[in-house]
Amino acid sequence: MERHWEIEQLMVRSGVGFGTSGARGTVAAMTDEVCYAYTLAFLQHLEQQGQTGPGKLAIAGDLRSSTVRIMAAVATAARSRGYQVINSGFVPSPALALYGMSNGLPAIMVTGSHIPDDRNGLKFNTPSGEILKSDETAIRAQMVAIPASRFDRAGSLSVPPELPKVDPAAFERYVRRYLDFFPAGCLDGFRVGIYEHSSVASKVLKRVLTTLGAEVIALGYSERFVPVDTEAIRAEDRVLARRWSTEYRLDSVVSTDGDGDRPMVSDENGDWIRGDVAGILCARYLGADTVVTPVSSNTAVEKTGAFSEVLRTRIGSPFVIEAMNRACREGAKTVVGYEANGGFLTATRIDREERSLSPLPTRDAVIVVLILLRLARESGGVSRLVASLPDRHTASDRIQGFPAEWARLKLDSLSPNGADDPGGFVEIFGIGGSPVGSDITDGLRVTFENGEIIHLRPSGNAPEIRCYVESDSEQRSARLLAHCLRTLESWKEDFMHRSPPGAEDRVAGQPVDQRGLRSRT
Structure with a gap:
């Protein structure tokens, strides 16, 4: 049957x-x-x-x-x-x-x-x-x-x-890909900590890094699966990286998420480098002429002036791959892509120092780790690499337990239109001044008159809403993110006791205020 x-x-x-x-x-x-x-x-x-x-x-x-x-x-x-x-x-x-x-x-x-x-x-x-x-x-x-x-x-x-x-x-094929591309001994003298947790990439990282000359110290192995999210790094993982960097005198701590397609790389102080910053450095190292990245990524990629074309997409590797494929069909020579989570993709063969790297149009973490460590060894540290980029700083986090449909309805109720702001965006997030532009490619991304950016997006994989912010200083981005998260938490609290904005109200004919929230009674 x-x-x-x-x-x-x-x-x-x-x-x-x-x-x-x-x-x-x-x-x-x-x-x-x-x-x-x-x-x-x-x-x-x-x-x-x-x-x-x-x-x-x-x-x-x-x-x-x-x-x-x-x-x-x-x-x-x-x-x-x-x-x-x-x-x-x-x-x-x-x-x-x-x-x-x-x-x-x-x-x-x-x-x-x-x-x-x-x-x-x-x-x-x-x-x-x-x-x-x-x-x-x-x-x-x-x-x-x-x-x-x-x-x-x-x-x-x-x-x-x-x-x-x-x-x-x-x-073995995966390991050989990198040992054939990076020169023997290119990491000689570097001390690298591998944060193992429950990453399936730990053995690959150990093999490749030691073969290329790095001194490797394995740290933080866990028998229990640890859900490491490279876009929302846990506070305990920030503390661990800083402590290990001091205790073991490390040049960097490296890791990946659970399935090894998103990297984590710290500087010599144990501060984790954001994935969209790492992506710019990798694209520049590989001599890319065309870079594809989602709308949420740091705008420093355009401001470097290093690339002939930067294409923006919705968030998700399928959208990045589709845009890379289009660029190849239209004649681009060296096409790469990356995401804010750090995953790096290559659509064309890369030739460098008489060595070749075949295309791998899927998120990869190991290539990011190796490029950053090699560049850091040559330049005097990972922090110097980051300092070489335009001064744009991003921060991101998420509010979990936030149903995606609720988040979409809430964002639909906001209408950032500069001085004419009927959706109340200035009232809610107006710490950056008036909005001067918005982008609904994926979620709602608003640019303010002082250049700051707030991007809100329901997750496609879990019941949560993600927040991305960007400004000209790391401290300002941290404060801006904290402000946004407090607001999102208040939305979640309201949703725990009420229907999502506009849901029952559309049925019952009840009025909704400008922010999409019913008045308390």
């Missing part, structure tokens, strides 16, 4: 929906049956597009407690369609993507990236790289047949499957 599910309907029924490059949900919702269905839909889409390659699927995962179970469900689904499964083990997401692209294979990474251990996800890669939004649309439309006898009532596989023996080829 078979059950037939359309993925669009399964998303609603299960609560497992698409985020960036794949499906994410709570571990409880990501049953074996749901993961089996998503895998079938992905493979069916590839078959319809003629992109299945030699009938093999590569899989890997991060170090969450649920990852092995989900990898087994993915492998079972692939075998049911006649695919040979290659188990790449626990390797970074970009390592799996590179292996698939190098061998013409589709790949599925089991990872929830930076979100907590009670959630996980499936990150899909075609033989050409990670899926784009057009692929997502096609996958959501797939109808899949599920053999009911394979699963119990809870959606677990009736017979626990076994994964194939781990194939180390993906790990």
Whole structure:
């Protein structure tokens, strides 16, 4: 007996929906049956597009407690369609993507990236790289047949499957990519701390850094999964990096998020460098003529004058990749991209010092770590690299437990239009003066007359709202961010006791004030 599910309907029924490059949900919702269905839909889409390659699927995962179970469900689904499964083990997401692209294979990474251990996800890669939004649309439309006898009532596989023996080829291919590009001994004499926590990239970093000459000290390993978010670095991680830098006399502390596609790099003082600042330095090092980055990234990239073209996109690697692909089609020679979270992408071959780096159009962390450390060794420290850029400082954080739909409705109620401000944006966030421009490419990004920027955006992966600010000083950005977060917390408090702005009111015909909030009674 078979059950037939359309993925669009399964998303609603299960609560497992698409985020960036794949499906994410709570571990409880990501049953074996749901993961089996998503895998079938992905493979069916590839078959319809003629992109299945030699009938093999590569899989890997991060170090969450649920990852092995989900990898087994993915492998079972692939075998049911006649695919040979290659188990790449626990390797970074970009390592799996590179292996698939190098061998013409589709790949599925089991990872929830930076979100907590009670959630996980499936990150899909075609033989050409990670899926784009057009692929997502096609996958959501797939109808899949599920053999009911394979699963119990809870959606677990009736017979626990076994994964194939781990194939180390993906790990070795990824390591070799960097050892072949960076000169031997280029990190001689550098003392680097690797903040391991539960990052699946720790072994790669140890191998590459030591081989290139760095003295490596492993720090902060955790058996328990730690949800490190490189855009909202935890206070405890800031304290740790500063303490380690002093205690071990380090030139830098480096790390990544859980699946190794977002980097963390500190300066010699243990202060973490923002991802969009690191992206500018990496793009400049690689001699890029065209840089693609989301609208939330620091505007210093334009102010450097180092690049022929800077293209801005919505937040998310699929949007960055689509824009990079367009730039390549239009004749750009050296095209790279980066995100505010630090992930760095390359769309064209990079030639430098008689060495070549093949394209890897997916978020990568290791290339950022290596470029910054090499530049820092040559220039006298990571802090000097940052000081070489225009004086624009960004800060970001998030308010968790904030339903995305509520956030969207609230932002829709704001109308920053300079002196004419019926939405109340000046009243709420007017510490930068009057708005002089706004951008709704992704969320609401407002520029004030003094050059300061506030950008509010509902997360696409979790129930939270993110805030990005930019100004001419680090201290000012910190104060501006704190002010915005207090305001967002007040919104959350209101939402805990009331409906989202405009929701019930549209139905009941009740008036809403200029800020989208009902008057208290």
